[in-house]
Every structure is written in structure tokens, then in C-alpha cells.
Amino acid sequence: MSTFHLKVEVNGMIHEADVEPRRLLADFLRDSLHLRGTRVGCEHGVCGSCTVLMNGQPIRSCTTLAVQAHDSIIETVESLQDDGELHQLQRSFSKCHALQCGFCTAGFLMTLKPLYDDLEVTLDATSAREAISGNICRCTGYQQIVEATVDAFECRSLDGNSQS
Template sequence: MKFACRVNGSYIQADVEPRLLLSDFLRHDLRLTGTHVGCESGVCGACTVIVDGEPVRSCLMFAVQAEGSKVETVESLSPDGELSPLQDAFHRHHGLQCGYCTPGMLMTVTALHRQGCLPTDEDGIREALSGNLCRCTGYQHVVEAVKDFAA
């Protein structure tokens, strides 16, 4: 199927299999490997991207469903190579360990921030990120980074 969308500001036209997942299209066709695939069932949040302003599990969406949409991946956060304020907060607060889940967390926080509903309290931040699983950390540094960013 042919489809077209904007990915990180660039207009993309593609001819793909109808069953190709958005996560696979981003990673394999566009080489945007910051979108990670963990569970492939929408549970872990590693594949989270922003589609038309909403955080979306790209492993649960077909690429052709992005027809006419604006898709943003973690690569869009630092187009000039400089860390975004959110990435800088994660860096300063050591809000990552292996980094596998980090892109999904960054995209979830980015979407919530843009929507004006990013919590600033510890419990609220934990709840907001409850769909982004990490096996390496106890989340405290992530929460501190988001708290700092939200301030």
C-alpha cells in the first residue's frame, strides 16, 4: 500500500506491506533506530512515538495507519545534535541506565508536557510513566529528572 506522512518534519511517501508495523517502518525503512521494540505487545512503552500530538505504541500501529499524520520519534528531540531540555534533565539526574526504555519515556513526557498535563509531583510522575517499563532502575532518578524538567 502507498501512504504518506510527516516523520520528524520530513514528508515521507512509501509503498509498504499493509501489515508492516509503524515501529518496523521507522526502524528498518527510515533507519530511525531510537524507537526501540521491547515486548511487541504494547506493554513496555519502549516503542512510544508521538502521532498527531498523542503518545502511541508504534508496535501496535500499522505504518499505513499513519496516513496523513505527523509522526515524531526521539530523534526529533535534538535535530541539531544538542540535547533538548528534557534530555539534559535525564542526563543531569542520571535518569537512565542501559537506555533501552529511555526513548519511550522521553516521548511520553514530551507529549504530556505539550498537552499541558505533565504532573510535577512524584506520585503523579510515576503514574504518568506507569506505561513505560524499565528493568534497570527503581525510577527515582527518572522521576527527579522529570520533576526538574517540569519545573
């Protein structure tokens, strides 16, 4: 089988590998780079558990081929911690009990990160629900996730800056 020489920056590190053209980005991240925070739930791009950032934009890694990420910058949930410190989104999810099994949490966090990083964006409960509408959680009923999202944005506003 033919392979493609992939070069991609993942969480600040350059990775090069020969991959089959049909290899999914989620599988490359999980199996080749051992970044297990990216979850594969539905395998159809519907649940959002596999969400990562590609060039700053949320994408579904279970429906994206690894070769499509060539020469791109990928951020996974593992990129959120900075020197062992949790990102404000992670702290708010913990504080507000916005996770139970945790399977979907990485997808929610990576969906919210570009919005959090944009200091122009503010989210209230209604806009938070809209922001996370593409992600599915089977455990929490969403109320705590909405509360955590609002809390993170309020904390960001109090701090006056974004912790990326």
C-alpha cells in the first residue's frame, strides 16, 4: 500500500510520519502519537468527542484524514495544560462538576477554546448552549457544562486576559 509523508505540528512539536492515505487524524493522534485525550465516539463526526483544533479551528478528527493535516498546526486537549496548570476551561469544568464519565469532555473543551481565546466573545447561558450544540454528552444533561462555560468566560473577564 502506498504511503504519504506527513509533516504536522501537534501541540507545539513537529511530527513526521509515513501514513496510509486513508488513515484518520484521530487514529494518527491516538495510536501514532499516543495522545489519548482525543476520543472517538460515533465515528461519523456527529458527537464531537474527537474535536481538535486545526490551524485554530475546531474540526472532527474522526472524519478528517491525517493527510489533510499536512503542514497544519493541530492542538489537542493535552495542549491546554501549561506547566502543569489547568486551563481556565478545565478549572471551570472541574469546579462546576461538568463531567461525569469524561468521555466527551475533551471535545467540549476544544470546541470552546477558540471562543475563549477570542477576547471579543462573551457567552451567557443561551450563547453557551449554542456554542456547544454540536457536542453530545450522555451523562450530565448539559446544565453543568453550560454553567462551567459561563464560569470560564466570567473568570476570563475578571482576569482581563486569556490563558491559552
